[in-house]
Amino acid sequence: MTTAGAVERRKLLRTGLQEQYRRMVEIRLMEERVNELFASGTIHGTTHLCQGQEALAVGLATVLEPDDVVTATYRSHGMSLALGLTPRGVLGEIMGRSAGVTDGVGGSMHMCDMSVGLLPTFAIVGAGLPVTAGAALAFQTLGQPRVSVAVFGDGATNIGAFHEALNLAAVWKLPAIFIVDNNMYGEYSRIDTTTPYEDLHRRGESYDMPSIAIDAMDVDVVQEQLQKAVDHARSGEGPTFIEAKTYRFAGHSRADTAPYRPDGELDSWLGRDPLAVTEGKLAGMATEAEIRAIRDEEAAALETLVTELQASERPGHDQMFKHVWA
């Protein structure tokens, strides 16, 4: 099913920085609340949170059209909300309720809403990249001016699917954008222990496509740079590789408190918190009270939603039998 209102929520992002900030706040609060719900045992299973990486998701969602398509990862909540899925559809799914965007069958790692171009999110590291190439191949073959985007973590750059997909996209000059959300950790391992260099845009260069690194803690920078890649792809000039430099404020998954981080690293990145960066930009456009009101409104809406969903119905057992084959 699709989320009613997803396209409208997506369009809101184009109204300006204030709505983009509101969406980033929505994502941050959702992730913090989801963490509590898992920790308290209210929800079972595991979850992967994206605090610190909100600006990339929101910036990307702002520049894409709803019929462009995105492959994203099991760290899916922020990307889903940014693209337009409703908090009800996303949290309902995480909680395994009928209100969930995939009927409570998918869970935290599996969101999908084609009305805003979100393909079923991928719980296998790197698996989305060849699919992104294939969607781009379809757009090229059918002569459609659409763009196909892969968003994946730094860990994915060490798996074969990454290299095969970049190679295909380059050799066929596909309308694709590959964005590595470089948060510097693949599960529990810091990048310097798994990868010979940290500047991952160099990997795009080896496939002979435009490759840049961007400050993905700043939503304005994200939009500006991604717009260029979108224009490049849409005009038939082929793929772009983008290294989005971000940081994962939380651990890899529910069980991980990230004790392996070097002293001071988290603090230094918290100083570049994308929400704080955006608040700084908003200072000239909105009063402190108006900015606080956004946070308060989002927090209140989320609490109402949590209460509603906790009392909401669970999917019937018949749901597991639906949509296996046509």
Added chain:
Amino acid sequence: MSKLRVRQAVMTAIADEMRADPSVIVFGEDVGAAGGVFKATEGLYEEFGPLRVRDTPISEMGFMGAAVGASAMGLRPVVEIMFMEFLGVALDQLVTEAAKFRYLSRGQVTCPLVVRTTIGTGLGFGSQHSQTLENWVTATPGLKVVTISDGQSAYGLMRSAIRDPDPVIVLEPRVLYAEREEVTTGEQGVIPIGKARVLRSGSSATVVTMGSMVGRTLAAAESHGLDIEVIDLATLVPWDKATVIESARRTGRIVTVEEAPSSGGWGSEIVAAVMASAFSEITAPPLRIACPDVPVPYGKHLEERFAPDSQEIGFQLSEFLSTNVVPAPWWVREGMHA
């Protein structure tokens, strides 16, 4: 009706679907200008051009994933995996992505793609290019699996596979490619997925087989004068339980002939279902004629011994029908292995 080699029947089916549906595209290693290493896509590049018939890099994971993405966006890709073993490096995209897209999108996205791949023994390709490996893909709900056994099934099943709204894997025993026979083309020649083919009627046993074992089983029936019903299963997922069980009820015996190591083979599934449904009408233990649990050997006389030939099939069936006891396979009879 045309006289076609099996590889030409494959190509003809693809070409007919490409003419009928502009969303059908073909890609794989050397399938374009070269016409495929087994010449099963010969002529497609010339007729349909480089946008619809693409050569890929040697990059199975990449282009299998590309088939997933392209099919999700409205195309019907027919991809060739040159040897079934090469699917190993691309399996994630098939079993974890293509097979789950419909489920995880609640029907918003489907993957109407076809994976064609070649299987089996007989051409001296050695351990890493001669397996059938159908059990890699039969335990994943969301996938369909068919095996061709002659020119007609190559044509008829291929057309159905390309039209199917779900991912379909078409297994092509490459030892059959050069065989030539009359093939009915056009709509009359289409064989629906999920329907077994009863190729020979008989009353003493129901013998279910597939692929290159079909011809050998029919030959064994003739050479040994056996009154057996021979069923080409054709579709492995979802297999035609109704036809097989009805036949087994009538004959009272169920036999499978498989070109794969016995352990974990598809025949176990068939006999379990038949025994569960028709136990009171079955008068003998189930017999599975299969290969030993070893990799496929290379030397010609070794490879020929590995998979059941019509002599071994005929011998085991004759013993079974006269004694109602499951006979030992050749490697036990000859004291090679337990």
